[in-house]
Amino acid sequence: xxxxxxxxxxxxxxxxxxxxxxxxxxxxxxxxxxxxxxxxxxxxxxxxxxxxxxxxxxxxxxxxxxxxxxxxxxxxxxxxxxxxxxxxxxxxxxxxxxxxxxxxxxxxxxxxxxxxxxxxxxxxxxxxxxxxxxxxxxxxxxxxxxxxxxxxxxxxxxxxxxxxxxxxxxxxxxxxxxxxxxxxxxxxxxxxxxxxxxxxxxxxxxxxxxxxxxxxxxxxxxxxxxxxxxxx
Amino acid sequence: xxxxxxxxxxxxxxxxxxxxxxxxxxxxxxxxxxxxxxxxxxxxxxxxxxxxxxxxxxxxxxxxxxxxxxxxxxxxxxxxxxxxxxxxxxxxxxxxxxxxxxxxxxxxxxxxxxxxxxxxxxxxxxxxxxxxxxxxxxxxxxxxxxxxxxxxxxxxxxxxxxxx
Numbered sequence: 166x167x168x169x170x171x172x173x174x175x176x177x178x179x180x181x182x183x184x185x186x187x188x189x190x191x192x193x194x195x196x197x198x199x200x201x202x203x204x205x206x207x208x209x210x211x212x213x214x215x216x217x218x219x220x221x222x223x224x225x226x227x228x229x230x231x232x233x234x235x236x237x238x239x240x241x242x243x244x245x246x247x248x249x250x251x252x253x254x255x256x257x258x259x260x261x262x263x264x265x266x267x268x269x270x271x272x273x274x275x276x277x278x279x280x281x282x283x284x285x286x287x288x289x290x291x292x293x294x295x296x297x298x299x300x301x302x303x304x305x306x307x308x309x310x311x312x313x314x315x316x317x318x319x320x321x322x323x324x325x326x327x328x329x330x331x332x333x334x335x336x337x338x339x340x341x342x343x344x345x346x347x348x349x350x351x352x353x354x355x356x357x358x359x360x361x362x363x364x365x366x367x368x369x370x371x372x373x374x375x376x377x378x379x380x381x382x383x384x385x386x387x388x389x390x391x392x393x394x395x396x397x
Numbered sequence: 398x399x400x401x402x403x404x405x406x407x408x409x410x411x412x413x414x415x416x417x418x419x420x421x422x423x424x425x426x427x428x429x430x431x432x433x434x435x436x437x438x439x440x441x442x443x444x445x446x447x448x449x450x451x452x453x454x455x456x457x458x459x460x461x462x463x464x465x466x467x468x469x470x471x472x473x474x475x476x477x478x479x480x481x482x483x484x485x486x487x488x489x490x491x492x493x494x495x496x497x498x499x500x501x502x503x504x505x506x507x508x509x510x511x512x513x514x515x516x517x518x519x520x521x522x523x524x525x526x527x528x529x530x531x532x533x534x535x536x537x538x539x540x541x542x543x544x545x546x547x548x549x550x551x552x553x554x555x556x557x558x559x560x561x
Binding site: 215292293294295296297300302323324325326327351354355358359360361363 | 444447448450451452454455467468469470471472541543544546547
């Protein structure tokens with residue numbers, strides 16, 4: 166027992182040194198955001214919104230990230246990493262507001278808005294593709310609420326884009342940026358031009374002139390098959 | 398100088414039908430691809446469905462069959478509806494394949510297999526614009542299933558081009 170203790174100590178110290186080395190290797194691989202590996206996402210031009218019979222004024226009250234991604238600003242982990250310059254919540258809010266403003270559908274403040282919108286992000290970034298390309302995906306849900314009646318409706322929107330892979334790091338960064346911008350534009354377009362938003366606005370503004378309902382209702386609209394269900 | 402200008406003129410005359418053909422390809426104002434439904438017994442992930450949908454839209458853009466490829470559930474003006482199309486489809490069969498068979502036997506034995514049916518409908522009245530497109534894709538089981546989505550999307554658009 167006495168003879169084995171120095172050997173055990175030596176073995177344990179060797180193992181601990183190995184573990185330390187392994188951990189330091191792992192931390193060295195963790196990419197860090199630098200100006201060189203950070204991309205900026207914004208719409209090149211506002212997305213044209215659909216025409217409403219009685220155009221309402223929207224107000225984006227809040228944007229929440231529900232993706233469960235611990236590093237929402239990290240788009241690509243390999244090759245030194247690619248980071249976003251801002252949080253996805255900020256990028257999405259800016260994109261939707263920019264398009265609403267261009268269409269004259271953005272209220273100046275929450276008090277003057279006919280409908281308030283809460284956005285929930287479910288996916289913002291690259292998704293698993295065929296390994297031959299970059300598959301950008303932006304998926305969010307909007308809770309549109311009429312502040313007067315208290316009624317609300319859920320509208321889902323998604324945008325996808327596929328870009329070519331690249332070998333050089335600069336090209337990878339360029340392709341990822343283009344891919345993400347395209348999927349963001351597609352998602353905003355899917356929301357603003359969607360039949361689901363049209364139906365939600367029609368349902369929520371139907372009772373604007375009459376007295377508000379005693380019990381607020383909630384509608385759910387989906388772009389897939391336009392299912393409408395009333396949630397009490 | 399004179400000869401070169403003649404060559405230029407000839408080249409322009411030769412290329413003119415190609416340019417015209419490109420514009421002629423656009424048969425619809427808008428085309429909308431929907432997520433394909435899965436028949437009973439087909440076990441494919443929702444990620445596959447999303448990727449196939451994205452790939453189908455990319456292929457439609459490349460094929461230039463429509464002026465605009467719109468997302469699922471987007472509204473279209475009533476005036477444009479008769480000149481717009483929707484692609485709906487069902488994945489009817491998916492076989493995972495067998496790596497051991499593919500390695501030991503070879504000659505495409507044990508490959509993954511995907512079968513789907515797609516319909517191109519006119520937006521205004523849901524009238525079928527061509528016969529149902531049947532697509533059967535087979536790839537090596539060691540390849541990612543998304544590769545199959547890529548091939549299948551290309552085949553659907555090819556079938557659509559031939560059928561219209």
